[in-house]
Amino acid sequence: MGVTLRSKLLILSTLGIIGVAVFSFIAVKAFKATTKNSNKAKTIAIKLVEKPQADPKPTIDVCHNAYTVFCSKKGIARDPTGVVKKDLLGELQALRTYEEIIHETPGLSADEVDEELVKRIYTPERTRRIRSAYEWARFSIQKIINAQHGDILSKTEKRTLKKVLETTPLELPPPASVYADEPDLLTKNDVFYERFENGTRRLRVGGAYLLTVKSWFNMVFTLAHELAHTIDPCELKAQNIEVKAYKSLAECFIETDLTAKPDPEKECQENDHLSEAFADWMAVQVAAVTLKKYSTEFDRAQLMNAAINTVRDLCEEEEILEFDTVSHPSSKVRIQNIFAENPVVRTVLGCSIKNSENRYCSFDWKGKN
Amino acid sequence: MNPATKAVALLAAVFFTSISLSASTGIEIKEEKLKDSAVDLIYVLGNNLRRFIAESKNETITGRYFVDKQLIKEGQLDSGGYKELVQKISTLVTPHRQPANDALCRTPFKVFLRVGNDTQRLTGCRSSGYGSIFSRITRDAEFLLYSKK
Numbered sequence: 001m002g003v004t005l006r007s008k009l010l011i012l013s014t015l016g017i018i019g020v021a022v023f024s025f026i027a028v029k030a031f032k033a034t035t036k037n038s039n040k041a042k043t044i045a046i047k048l049v050e051k052p053q054a055d056p057k058p059t060i061d062v063c064h065n066a067y068t069v070f071c072s073k074k075g076i077a078r079d080p081t082g083v084v085k086k087d088l089l090g091e092l093q094a095l096r097t098y099e100e101i102i103h104e105t106p107g108l109s110a111d112e113v114d115e116e117l118v119k120r121i122y123t124p125e126r127t128r129r130i131r132s133a134y135e136w137a138r139f140s141i142q143k144i145i146n147a148q149h150g151d152i153l154s155k156t157e158k159r160t161l162k163k164v165l166e167t168t169p170l171e172l173p174p175p176a177s178v179y180a181d182e183p184d185l186l187t188k189n190d191v192f193y194e195r196f197e198n199g200t201r202r203l204r205v206g207g208a209y210l211l212t213v214k215s216w217f218n219m220v221f222t223l224a225h226e227l228a229h230t231i232d233p234c235e236l237k238a239q240n241i242e243v244k245a246y247k248s249l250a251e252c253f254i255e256t257d258l259t260a261k262p263d264p265e266k267e268c269q270e271n272d273h274l275s276e277a278f279a280d281w282m283a284v285q286v287a288a289v290t291l292k293k294y295s296t297e298f299d300r301a302q303l304m305n306a307a308i309n310t311v312r313d314l315c316e317e318e319e320i321l322e323f324d325t326v327s328h329p330s331s332k333v334r335i336q337n338i339f340a341e342n343p344v345v346r347t348v349l350g351c352s353i354k355n356s357e358n359r360y361c362s363f364d365w366k367g368k369n
Numbered sequence: 370m371n372p373a374t375k376a377v378a379l380l381a382a383v384f385f386t387s388i389s390l391s392a393s394t395g396i397e398i399k400e401e402k403l404k405d406s407a408v409d410l411i412y413v414l415g416n417n418l419r420r421f422i423a424e425s426k427n428e429t430i431t432g433r434y435f436v437d438k439q440l441i442k443e444g445q446l447d448s449g450g451y452k453e454l455v456q457k458i459s460t461l462v463t464p465h466r467q468p469a470n471d472a473l474c475r476t477p478f479k480v481f482l483r484v485g486n487d488t489q490r491l492t493g494c495r496s497s498g499y500g501s502i503f504s505r506i507t508r509d510a511e512f513l514l515y516s517k518k
Contacts, residue, residue: 092441095441110512206415
């Protein structure tokens, strides 16, 4: 009996050990399976989330997402007046020409090379188009100023703004000596405005820009943007010129998220986008009138390419960390909010203006409705 | 012209001549010291950051030009041209020059010149102060880089 009982106990404990082992095995298996399944579930979930990104064909339309439509377009957009190439391509072409001249005629001085470069880049046809875009941009900005009601811009303010515009000449070679104090511009892609300590102003166009941009619409927008800088709030503030309407315009930029509210001490300094937002906003109005002018001549595809070319170079986001001068709003804000929300641009593109009319900034902006 | 006006004009002429002479002469850098030296020109124009770097090391002078950190051109530089370039840059970065006020500057630049262990630097704006001198220096740097076969 005693033996039997001991045997029974032994059998029972053996069975118990086996039971625990089997239970542990099953438990581990079950845990592994659960983990595997949850990973699998995670993978599926990721796939579900990723899928729409990988296949973006669906419903992006220019009326709601102009930034994506304009900036994701592969290759160049050709409007009836020409194309806009990538910034760097024009510069490389200018530098290749520069190199060719140096090696074709060894012994030329840097100034002589510049003179030959100007002959090849600043051709009469190219400079004629740039001058014409400058005249059109200046005329259009003056017209926008004139169109404001006397309560918004006084006669004196209008006169001041127009005088600033009139006293900002476009300086273009030839001869190369026109840029003798900035000869490196001849191979650069930049169009820019400068004001000097003695009060003189000027607009200059780098040689590579003439090779990069053939589209009339981009020329008009670019020159209008630079001309607008001559009368932007920060430029005028630096010259102690006050324009009352600029206050509500700046408030509108903040309210509609075009610019952030600046620290009062840092207004118009590093990272304040007011100056650039103003220049974009003014240039968009000029570009909008230009697009509208051609809207009856061009078909829909041509008009779309003209709109893309107007702001195509803004897709290339600037990132100049070395100087902490991130002065432009982001590309998305510039294209989506400043350009594509303009009611005239929207009309030209066949988009509804129901919401944009009240939200888009103007000199007489009274607040968000 | 009365004598007092003449004297003022003469003094002004002497003053401006001495300024232009000191600006064009700069500090004479000995050939030996140039063997371990470097030049770094960083500047913004429009939306692009540009950089020209030249370095003299182990009897070789190399130049590189970048636009937005993308290498555009790299090559060896002529030693005579490099010496002239360093000389011009030294006139720009001599210690007596004050940095320009670039609070509203959209076209800033930085210049670094290292000769041996001595580094000099200058920050400025193209539309004020030394912008024009800087522009001519960058053109000369490009010419140097593209003229060597």
